[in-house]
Amino acid sequence: MRIDIITIFPDMFSAVLDESIVKRGQQKGRVKIFVHDLRRYSLDKHHKVDDRPFGGGSGMLLQAEPIFRAVEAVKKKIKGMARVILLCPQGKSFNQAYAKKLSKCGNLIFICGHYEGVDERVRQYLADEEISIGDYVLTGGELPAMVLVDSIVRLIPGVLGDKNSLNFESFEGNLLEYPQYSRPAKFRKWPVPDVLVSGAHNKISAWRKSEALKRTRQRRPDLLKK
Ligand SMILES: C[S@@+](CC[C@H](N)C(=O)[O-])C[C@H]1O[C@@H](n2cnc3c(N)ncnc32)[C@H](O)[C@@H]1O
Structure with missing residues (x-):
């Protein structure tokens, strides 16, 4: 391009x-x-x-x-x-x-x-x-x-190192992205949700989908109408 x-x-x-x-x-x-x-x-x-x-x-x-x-x-x-x-x-x-x-x-x-x-x-x-x-x-x-x-x-194929990062971004499929956490698992008095440190990939994927939906409903219900 x-x-x-x-x-x-x-x-x-x-x-x-x-x-x-x-x-x-x-x-x-x-x-x-x-x-x-x-x-x-x-x-x-x-x-x-x-x-x-x-x-x-x-x-x-x-x-x-x-x-x-x-x-x-x-x-x-x-x-x-x-x-x-x-x-x-x-x-x-x-x-x-x-x-x-x-x-x-x-x-x-x-x-x-x-x-x-x-x-x-x-x-x-x-x-x-x-x-x-x-x-x-x-x-x-x-x-x-x-x-x-x-x-x-950043959307041109081959520009981003991990092309999967484009599939799980806000606005993809008319959803906002789910919440994300990094180390440490407990920061001050705030722990990361248990499911994310469980290692159960199916559960993590289900949690992310439902959080993305919840977040979109709360912040951008107009996207869900699309
Ligand atoms: C001060 S603006 C001109 C605004 C114009 N007099 C009007 O009222 O529509 C100068 C230039 O900034 C750019 N610009 C300003 N706001 C913009 C926006 N929201 N989106 C895209 N370009 C913008 C445009 O190229 C525009 O020609």
Whole structure:
């Protein structure tokens, strides 16, 4: 898989791309990630990429021209089709099922908005879809792009060491994960549930299923309706 990110703050990305699972995914050759500085695609001699909105109003908008030029340049480098995603608080809500769907794509291009957002023509004529990471407004699309990258990359086959860990995670089968404990078996006055130290695998598996159901019913009954 290949992911291209278009942003006016390319330096923000190293914290996520150069650490942990996302780094390992790249080292294993499962994903290639490129971060592009939008200013490089500006036709302005000062590399300006924003301007005031027509009709007035506060703030600045990222202009269509450099964004179109950046996406077109990236598409030329890519073999095959690429899905162009605009990070946007007005987009479709992101979730685990969405991450799974995107993890099966060959090429993704993320456009990070900033300031008051992007010129509407980017949304209308360039983006294939718009994705929101939640009902709140962030300063830019950089953090949302990182959220998408992290959640997608760990789902690419071969990235996680133990692929079984994906089968027993929250949202898999519309359930939240069961409670987990590690050593010591008794911490302060709180012991681990007996069943987990019993060594009886059938009982442990039944306990986990029932705890996952209980937890989902308590915290996210909406998932069970699915
Ligand atoms: C300050 S926001 C612009 C908000 C816009 N004026 C509005 O009211 O819908 C700047 C940029 O941050 C990104 N952004 C902010 N919140 C986001 C969210 N919840 N999900 C995805 N992207 C978001 C988008 O790329 C957006 O263009």
